[in-house]
Amino acid sequence: MxxxxxxxxxxxxxxxxxxxxxxxxxxxxxxxxxxxxxxxxxxxxxxxxxxxxxxxxxxxxxxxxxxxxxxxxxxxxxxxxxxxxxAGESVTAKLTAGVWASVASGLLPEALTALARTHPNILVRSQELAPEATAAAVRDGALDLSFVLDYSNYPMTWDAGLERAIIAVERLYAAVPAGAVPSASVTLAELSEHPWILAPARSHFGHAARLAFQSAGLTPRIDHAVEEQSTAMAMVAAGLGVTLVSDLGLALRPPGVDIVALGDILTRTVSLAYRTNTARRAALLLVVDAVRTAAAAKGLGADAALLSAPEPPAVPPPSPNPLGANPGLGLR
Structure with a gap:
């Protein structure tokens, strides 16, 4: 047989x-x-x-x-x-990692390039999934490891069969049409009366954002529910509303979008999840180290959780919004 x-x-x-x-x-x-x-x-x-x-x-x-x-x-x-x-003289392995857009573009290229230089026999394949689905895919054996998210106001329920290594701590910022917010920072209350573009409520990102509004006693007007930060920012550039964007999502910012510090501090922790019975696997630990190093190089290491001043990172000046800023988005 x-x-x-x-x-x-x-x-x-x-x-x-x-x-x-x-x-x-x-x-x-x-x-x-x-x-x-x-x-x-x-x-x-x-x-x-x-x-x-x-x-x-x-x-x-x-x-x-x-x-x-x-x-x-x-x-x-x-x-x-x-x-x-x-047992081998050099670590040789094939691993499959679960990713989503911002970590796939903002962390994985640098991490895997560095890993290939020091450990060329470790092959990491990636599989893009919704952040909400990645931990279950690791638990069930479909993935060897995966990026997972916890929000400061919405921690995820953890599976006893999984372990995780904290990789990065991202802050969330307001993404607004160019010129719509003249100040260096803005609060959710100041933006709450304007159209919003947010992830659906079923997603971790969308639920955490709605909890932040709820905690502030606010009910935002959500005109558009989209999954990806890049899509949301494209809609912001067109003057359709404002959104929230994470540190890694900033790399996806199109022209016509300003990034403004958010007075209401909201963070999210990016971790790598893996099964408890593989926690000592040499190749897996090398991948974790490579991704951690890439995150630290971007100033997003675990120590970022201790930061309190929500200053936005330096980003290139945006080009003018080709469609014009929506006058209804001007802060009052």
Missing amino acids: DLSLARLRMLRELHRRGTITAAATALHYTASAVSQQLAQLERDVGTRLFERRGRRVQLTDLGVLLADHAEEILAAVERATQALEE
Whole structure:
């Protein structure tokens, strides 16, 4: 009997999640591909592992038995991989990291370039996911490590099976149309009557922003709900509203946007999450160190959490807004 590790991983996810669609989503495959591979697994073992219950697929008793063994097999493979990495003369490994736009553009290039110079046999692949989904993907084995977020007013619920290393602390700033805010800093109260462009409430970013307004007794007018900071700032440049942007997001700022210090101090902590049973994996720790170094070079190390003065970083002067600043955004 020849058991494929990839098919065993699919079986494990089906057992954990209950549906082929959910298993496929967790593993970043199509449902059709997972269904075909599970059918092949059934042929490989020569016995029924699944049965249909209406439109759902359910594991048979033998399917559950094999899924339980799959957990042990995959864990053993992970331990063996770690042992081989540590036994070699140089660290050799392939890791997959979960990222989102601002860390992919603002931290990863410098970190991986530096890592390649000192440890060329460590290959790091990246997978872009919503920040809210990355920790679960690490826990379930789809990723080796992933960036995760905590906001100062909205810490995430932590999984006991995961550990994390703090990488950076970002402050949030107001991003406004060029010339709309003449002062060096601004408060949420001063901006609350103007149109806002924010991440959806279901996201960590969007929820943290709404909590900040709520804590200040404010109800903002949210005209546009968009996922990415780059998209939000493009809309700001067009004069459609104001938004919040993090330190790493500043690199994505288009012409026509001013960055203004926010009087209401709001920070977010960027960490790397990894499974507890891989916490001593040499290659993983080297990646963590490389990313930490890249963050420190940008002035975003963990010590940034102790800073209190919300001064915006130096950024190039913005070009005039080609569409003109929205006069309704002028502060009163």
